[in-house]
Amino acid sequence: MKVRVERDLLVESVAWVGRSLPSRPSVPILAGLLMEASEGELTLSGFDYETSHRVTLPAQVADPGRCLVSGRLVADIVKSLPHQAIDFSVDGAKAVLVCGTSRFVLQTLPVGEYPALPEQPPSSGAIRSDVFARAVAQVAGSASRDDTMPVFTGVRMEIEGPTITLLATDRYRLAVRELEWEPDEPEASATTLIPARVLSETARAMTGSTLTLSLDRDAAGGDGLAGFAGEVSGGSRWTTTRLLDGSFPKVRNLMPAEDAIETRVRIGTATLVEAVKRVALVAERNAPVRITFTAEGATLDAGNGDEAQASETIETQLTGEPVTVGFNPTYLLDGLHAIGTPVAHLAFTQPTKPAELTGATDLEEAPLTNFRYILMPVRLHNS
Structure with a gap:
């Protein structure tokens, strides 16, 4: 050679x-x-x-x-x-x-x-690699990194005709992203659970061309394979990964029903990100940031009477009832970075129920629905 x-x-x-x-x-x-x-x-x-x-x-x-x-x-x-x-x-x-x-x-x-490499499963369809990479990036961060519970370390991929839905959860937040693709079969239908780490690395590495998605439809659970292939600058790449075995939890019931939403808040994404970062500096490890949303704005608080404390008030648009809620600041920031829009839209049913975070292009436009980030609140000591 x-x-x-x-x-x-x-x-x-x-x-x-x-x-x-x-x-x-x-x-x-x-x-x-x-x-x-x-x-x-x-x-x-x-x-x-x-x-x-x-x-x-x-x-x-x-x-x-x-x-x-x-x-x-x-x-x-x-x-x-x-x-x-x-x-x-x-x-x-x-x-x-x-x-x-x-x-x-x-x-x-x-x-x-050296063992024989697995064959690439038959093609299932194609999708723009940049669109797929963005969608995976929005979702994969919500998967768990705890290998003792493998089912939560994966991204669930649901295929129904021209629509792919990606879901990931670590039991404290849920990310859901819908995107369009071009299936080889118009009535394609499949559900798989792909390791989040592999999916994320693969999506990032194959941007720049059309990505071919392949699923081993004849195998079930942990015996199945997912394959990805694409052309990149200077060559071509493909990868296969074994699917995760196990039943993904029924998480769609965590998404607030439209008729149950009592409070909606619109706020500049960058403004909220910076405020959360500042206030969270005094929060102890895993301690929540308390946010009170009223018609006058949003007030963020962290810390307690015996230690350092911080508070900050920022402008918001509120529709509905005032609400006070506690969020893990890291999880909240992850969601705000994931939406990727100038305006964040928060929807609440009750302070103790999961909140829905979506993005909007401006304060007057309706929120986008192709990406939803569901965040479990942290119980506050005085609630």
Whole structure:
């Protein structure tokens, strides 16, 4: 095997594939980066039995072949190299990497012991990659990071014809995003639970083109696969991940019914973000920020009588009854960043019931409904 490849492209590609390499592999061979050179291209692959990444990039191939080398070592090496073409060759059990005056000799791993990567499931449809990346970014942050409850670490993807709905919750907040796509079958219908971390990394890495979504419809639960493929600058990428097993909780009943909403508040998103950040400086860990919404504005309070205290009043538009509620400031800020609009719209049924946060383009327009962030209030000591 003998190949020459552009340095920056190799750095980016190795970093992408390296995301699927386990830091502490149960089987040492999984720490390997599979390199396969064929006419005019180099393919890099990584696999940890759960998630696989593969990228194909243009290269000058003098001698086709394949080899397996330490993925993390190669990633560290190529990042440190000057901006010149990289020559990579294999001689017996050794791999040689040359860039300018730098030369590295690496021990190869037994490529015959590397497990076969899963096949990409059949295409289910296509979607604009930037739209998908934005939607995933809005939702994935609400998934749990607690691996002891795997079902909450996933993003539920519901497909009904031309509409995809993404849902994620960690039991303290719920994010719901609807978006349009182009299914291969007009009456397509499917429900899957995809690991949030993999989905988020994949969506970010495949922006810039149309993204092909693939679902293994013949497999169920944890035996199913989701696949994503797209063209990026300088090559193509695809990934597969095993779906999570388990029943996603019935969370739609947390969304306030329209006829039950008693209070609506419109407020400048940036204004509320800055006020929450300032007031939360005196809040103890996991302590809520108390917000009182009235016709005169919103007053934010944090701290207690024995420690530091803070309060701030900002302008709002209120429709309905005044309300006082406590929110975890981190969760509230996450939602405000996720809506991505100049105006935030808060809807309340009761102070102790989940509140709905949506976005609006200005104070006079109706709130957008394609993204909803449902936030559980924190019980206040005097409530």
